[in-house]
Amino acid sequence: MAVLNFLEAVRETLRAEMRRDKDVWVVGEDVGKKGGVFGATLGLFDEFGDQRVQDSPLTESAIVGVGIGAALYGSKPVCEIQFADFIFPAFNQIISEAAKMRYRSDGDWTVPMVIRAPFGGGVHGGLYHSQSVEQYFTSTAGLKVVVPSTPYDVKGLLAAAIRDPDPVLFFEHKGLYRAIKGEVPEGDYIIPIGKADVKRDGTDITVITYGKAVHFCLEAAEELAKEGHSALVLDLRTLLPLDREAIMTAARKTGKVLIVHEAGKTHGIGAEVAALIAEECLFDLDAPVQRLCGPDIPAMPYAGPMEKFYMLSPEKCLEAMRTLAQF
Amino acid sequence: MTANTQARHEALGLTRDQLLEMYYYMLLTRRIDERLWLLQRGGKIPFVISPQGAEAAQVGGAYAFRRNQDWFLPYYRDLGINLVAGVTPREIMLSAFARRSDPSSGGKQMPNHWGNRGANVVSGSSPVTTQLLHAVGIAQASRMRGDDVVVYTCCGEGSANQGDWHEALNWAGLHNLPVIFMVQNNQYAISVPLEKQVAGGSIAARGKGYGMPGVQVDGTDLLAVYEAFKEAHDRAMRGEGPSLIEALCLRITSHSSDDDQRRYRSAEEIEAMKAGDPLTKIKHYLAEHGLLDDAGSAEIDVRVKAEVDDATEWAESQPYADPEFALSQVYGEG
Structure with a gap:
């Protein structure tokens, strides 16, 4: 049992899932050498290389849209939106495409992907680095929306999200990243999505x-x-x-x-x-x-x-x- | 044809049989669409949106791809692409009648929102150019797995102004991905003409800015389109990355069955399209080169009509999904 902060729990879960399944890959702005603006992917570039830890152009719609395409092919992208406030250029891809793909194709085409985004205020982020955007998505059937509060829950829920057959929005309160520590078991475990x-x-x-x-x-x-x-x-x-x-x-x-x-x-x-x-x-x-x-x-x-x-x-x-x- | 000059199709490595097959697909595309209009006007189906005037662009383009190996992310006019990719007339009609066994969606989606797992035709939606990013993602994922896949994706010229269009070309150019982007430029985005839509006047010229060749081709000339796509496909297979092909097409019909283009196009302009009809052009080529005589032509007409009749009658007789089917396939098994 290790004591990890919230951010470390995100990173170690990504690492474990990428080791477990070579189809899992990470894509987003600055996720490569820099390891993300918050450090959620720090060190993953060195372990997995520039294809599986891929710096994207500054294009949120493409981060999600390319992720959807990759998921349609059978890979499992974990897309990082640098701040939840910047997810709106990808709104069309999330609502019109990811959420409706299984439904509109009678299950022939599915989008097993995760979109991670730090959200929430109290960090001197102003209007566009503080928002809670979850309510824009929770009225859209076809999506799953997860918001963990502890490092233990991060691990179990992020692993579940990555293995889920449908698109999962995974919102991480940035005010918890370094403020909250907790015990996280080292072995593999899942917390079912949809359980309070x-x-x-x-x-x-x-x-x-x-x-x-x-x-x-x-x-x-x-x-x-x-x-x-x-x-x-x-x-x-x-x-x-x-x-x-x-x-x-x-x-x-x-x-x-x-x-x-x-x-x-x-x-x-x-x-x-x-x-x-x-x-x-x-x-x-x-x-x-x-x-x-x-x-x-x-x-x-x-x-x-x-x-x-x-x-x-x-x-x-x-x-x-x-x-x-x-x- | 004289003995000492090679016909254009031969120079492209196409046999007579292949060329006749391409003609067959063009004619099938046209005749299915004409039937759909009759069905719509007769009140049997709610909606039609047509490929008429783009048959050469679609069939010539699709013919450069490998069926059941390459992937297709078409746009709503791409009936010809679907047929060449392996979707059957019966399947097209099931979608038009919105029946339960429609392979696109079981009747959930409007017609022309193609999707066919068996033919590698990926499900599409109505917001334009979202599929271009999916094409890029598919190319990226297939490369990660070391698979030999070239991806086709397409849209109209009006859509080439969407952000996703530019994001997709940029990403494909950055990663040198095997994607062929086609823009079927039929000069109109519903009612708005090219000069009010496209700065600079050329879609093809935009390719250069994204690190890929952009070529403009006469989209009513089957062989010219095939040549452009064959070259782009060869480039993709050699690992030389994406291509942009702007095919100049006609829009012979109104935008859709809910539109009347006589409100914004002159009668002369509409009439003038007849001279450039891609089907007329290819028939002329076939006759000129002695590849198809009247009897042969009539034989293809009969064959196509029989297929369209069969598909229409069979699809109409198929059942709708139960109303509660509306509740299905929201989530998978967790």
Whole structure:
């Protein structure tokens, strides 16, 4: 058992999968000698060479489109979009092509590929290096959308994504890369895509979240416990497909639900989770479902005070959790 | 033909039988499309989009490729490419009637959104030039595996302004990949003429900027197209990388069955296309060189008509998918 940070877990999983399967290759901007702007592919170029760790031109649509072509041929590309904010030139390839290929060809043609992208704010990245873009993709059937929160989950979910028969968007909160460390078993393991995880059990309120907010909520839950309220923290881990059973079980257990995410509130993941709970669990509830989300503004501002205003924090989470617990 | 001059097809290494087969495919392409218009106008199928005026470009181009070895990422007018690649008239008609056994999609996609696993024809969509990047990825992956594959991909001249078009040519040029990019320039992007679409006026000239030869060829001249593609294919097989071929074609029909080109093209312009019809040209060549007499020509006509009749009647009799088929093939088995 090794202790790795989040970024190291990404890198070591890529390395292990590339060793395991020669059809797996990495492509993106600066992923070669430089090892990626965050270092996610550091050292892979030396081990696997310039074909399997391929620097792309500065063309996101091509990174994904060429990846789709390679996947159609039977190889397994892991495409890196340098920042999730830059994924939009590839939107057409993802939505019109990757997501619809299996469906439109009656299963004759499939796209087993992974698109990795660092997302999220709190790193002084301004409007275009801070966004949470997952909500643009989670309404598109045919895609899978995964957002891990721990190094252990990174390994199991990234391995699962690479071996998945369909296109998987794998969003890594860049604020976790070096901030979060955890034990990662050395052997091969898979965490099934589509399975949420109870990161902390509790009895009074249920907090449903994902990404970096998981850690804020866990920290807040510690504080809340000192005040005498027990919080269950459910980490969604996969946003598409949603783990409906886990959401309903967690909602019914405490009867009070708070949904927390950094992405904007309107038409967000929280809206879908809340609707599911309203449809299936209304008579198990003891309080209205609450949401703590990013504000409905175009993106995260650069200046420190405004960035802090946008970002979630343990304090903001604690306040929302306390209010719900006291309802 | 005089005894001391070699006919053009012979100079290209094509036998009489091969040339007649190419003619057969051109005629089959035209007759299938004409039948589709009748079916559409008769209310039996919802939609048609035509290759008429590009048959020489498509058949001449496709003929340079190796069936069941090379890969094809065509665009929506590429009926001739599909037929030469091995897709049957029955399969084309199944797609037109949107039947369950349509090999493209089981009736989910509109017609001309080709896809045929057995013929290495990759599934396509409606947003234009996305498939050019897929062609590049296929070439890249096949090279990684050491496979001997040349990839065909195509679009219209209006589409050559899309970002994906430029990204694909750049990537193929960077990696010297065995991809042949064809642009069938029929002068119109639905209603907008070339001079309002293409800066510089030449698609072929853009090849140079991406490190590959760009040639312009008369797309109504079967042998000229074949020659350009044969050279490009030979280059690709020698490891010399991608090529861009701009085939100047005609668009004899309106853009699609939902368009009426008389609203934006003059009657004279439409009439003038008859003189350049690629089928007329190749028939003239065949007659001129004594390769096909009237009896032989009539024989091919009968054969093609019988195939189109059979395909139409058979496909129409096939069942639709059940409505719940709409829910199938969203995800694979994990």
